[in-house]
Amino acid sequence: MRLVVGLAGASGSIYAARFIRALSYLEGETFLIVSPPSLRIFSEEYETQVKTPEDILAFLRERYGLGDVHSFKIRNFHDIGADIASGSNAWDAMVVVPCSMKSVASIHAGFTENLIERAADVSLKERRRLVLVPRETPYNRIHLRNMLALDEAGAIILPASPGFYQMPKTLEDLGDFIAGRILGLLGIEHQLFPKWEG
Numbered sequence: 019m020r021l022v023v024g025l026a027g028a029s030g031s032i033y034a035a036r037f038i039r040a041l042s043y044l045e046g047e048t049f050l051i052v053s054p055p056s057l058r059i060f061s062e063e064y065e066t067q068v069k070t071p072e073d074i075l076a077f078l079r080e081r082y083g084l085g086d087v088h089s090f091k092i093r094n095f096h097d098i099g100a101d102i103a104s105g106s107n108a109w110d111a112m113v114v115v116p117c118s119m120k121s122v123a124s125i126h127a128g129f130t131e132n133l134i135e136r137a138a139d140v141s142l143k144e145r146r147r148l149v150l151v152p153r154e155t156p157y158n159r160i161h162l163r164n165m166l167a168l169d170e171a172g173a174i175i176l177p178a179s180p181g182f183y184q185m186p187k188t189l190e191d192l193g194d195f196i197a198g199r200i201l202g203l204l205g206i207e208h209q210l211f212p213k214w215e216g
């Protein structure tokens with residue numbers, strides 16, 4: 019499994035955190051791209067100071083523990099000439115978690131100013147799975163139209179709306195719900211929450 023994972027500047031760092039944690043126990047590799055707003059929001063939401071993607075991985079290792087079978091390859095948000103800026107490099111799927119309305123708008127418009135937006139654009143043109151986890155409330159009509167257009171272009175919109183029927187006890191449980199739903203869309207088995215038995 020070869021993934022591209024982008025962290026854009028929306029609230030909901032816990033969704034990214036728990037998804038990265040879950041990936042860390044799975045074989046494969048992830049190209050990780052972190053936007054500057056996302057670093058700021060992660061710092062605020064976890065009451066810490068992360069200045070780089072490496073800081074995020076180090077923080078998560080300390081906070082939650084990370085597995086060591088998955089290889090995280092950090093790519094610079096501003097490097098639109100990085101390997102994953104080109105469709106000639108193959109990956110199985112891309113996930114943007116959380117995804118801001120600004121990144122939603124840019125990806126929808128094909129306006130690829132940074133590596134998250136460029137890799138998402140490449141994913142769509144190469145017909146690779148693209149999962150966007152938007153977080154905003156309420157949505158205005160521009161947000162809704164952008165997301166509808168992205169769905170029509172082949173992306174999957176997986177809103178950061180965790181279910182409560184699994185009786186979550188912690189914020190991490192809520193994060194795991196979304197992380198598990200993303201993994202499900204990537205065809206990856208997980209035990210982050212029990213399947214609904216009816």
Ligand SMILES: Cc1cc2nc3c(=O)[nH]c(=O)nc-3n(C[C@H](O)[C@H](O)[C@H](O)COP(=O)(O)O)c2cc1C
Binds near residue numbers: 053
């Ligand atoms: C504390 C904080 C929280 C934010 N939360 C959201 C959010 O939940 N959803 C959203 O669309 N934008 C949110 N924003 C605004 C985005 O970070 C901003 O539009 C930024 O340009 C997104 O850029 P990026 O997608 O390239 O990271 C937030 C900004 C800050 C500082």
